[in-house]
Amino acid sequence: xxxxxxxxxxxxxxxxxxxxxxxxxxxxxxxxxxxxxxxxxxxxxxxxxxxxxxxxxxxxxxxxxxxxxxxxxxxxxxxxxxxxxxxxxxxxxxxxxxxxxxxxxxxxxxxxxxxxxxxxxxxxxxxxxxxxxxxxxxxxxxxxxxxxxxxxxxxxxxxxxxxxxxxxxxxxxxxxxxxxxxxxxxxxxxxxxxxxxxxxxxxxxxxxxxxxxxxxxxxxxxxxxxxxxxxxxxxxxxxxxxxxxxxxxxxxxxxxxxxxxxx
Numbered sequence: 672x673x674x675x676x677x678x679x680x681x682x683x684x685x686x687x688x689x690x691x692x693x694x695x696x697x698x699x700x701x702x703x704x705x706x707x708x709x710x711x712x713x714x715x716x717x718x719x720x721x722x723x724x725x726x727x728x729x730x731x732x733x734x735x736x737x738x739x740x741x742x743x744x745x746x747x748x749x750x751x752x753x754x755x756x757x758x759x760x761x762x763x764x765x766x767x768x769x770x771x772x773x774x775x776x777x778x779x780x781x782x783x784x785x786x787x788x789x790x791x792x793x794x795x796x797x798x799x800x801x802x803x804x805x806x807x808x809x810x811x812x813x814x815x816x817x818x819x820x821x822x823x824x825x826x827x828x829x830x831x832x833x834x835x836x837x838x839x840x841x842x843x844x845x846x847x848x849x850x851x852x853x854x855x856x857x858x859x860x861x862x863x864x865x866x867x868x869x870x871x872x873x874x875x876x877x878x879x880x881x882x883x884x885x886x887x888x889x890x891x892x893x894x895x896x897x898x899x900x901x902x903x904x905x906x907x908x909x910x911x912x913x914x915x916x917x918x919x920x921x922x923x924x925x926x927x928x929x930x931x932x933x934x
Contacts, residue, residue, distance in 0.1 A: 693754045720745040744771030795821045796831030833865045878928045
């Protein structure tokens with residue numbers, strides 16, 4: 672049985688309306704029909720999962736790998752979501768996917784790029800600290816003790832200890848020093864969706880300027896003033912069909928010129 676989710680207006684642009692499908696999924700027994708419905712729900716919500724993954728790019732992991740981790744989190748969200756609890760799927764899925772990505776960074780990535788030699792020193796220091804802590808009567812071992820135990824210089828021991836700090840990331844929910852409950856995450860800006868349109872605007876501008884004045888006027892009235900084709904036709908003294916043909920011609924011409932430039 673196919674997924675019936677629609678894409679009505681929603682807080683997330685990529686969020687389909689799948690409440691009825693999740694109700695149906697919860698009632699179905701294991702079998703081909705349930706698997707088909709479950710896979711369809713994952714596919715419908717995948718754009719939102721990928722959008723979440725994009726927020727974590729530039730931190731040492733490829734975007735393709737982040738997409739895979741986000742997809743894994745989405746699958747977990749679909750499998751464990753219970754519509755009977757009264758929570759919308761999106762509210763459940765977003766923290767599930769985000770948590771999966773953060774867990775990936777915690778388990779597989781360094782907070783900072785660390786050379787292989789420093790990573791080795793870190794591992795030796797960590798092992799030394801672990802074993803020395805059993806014999807130092809409740810106090811942490813000194814740098815000299817770590818260096819002697821691990822067979823390294825004190826400078827190397829300090830480097831390894833600093834690398835230990837680099838491996839552990841500070842939680843975004845951690846309170847910043849000297850603030851009244853202000854979390855580190857509050858200081859991180861969000862992606863501005865307008866940036867995605869900058870290149871498109873620059874590319875299309877010379878093509879728009881090359882159009883005849885009437886075509887430019889029609890595009891302006893339609894897309895900047897929000898006027899219908901009928902209103903434009905009345906204002907310009909032409910038929911609505913003529914406006915429609917002119918718009919189609921503009922689109923074809925702009926598309927051809929942009930593809931020629933980028934080809």
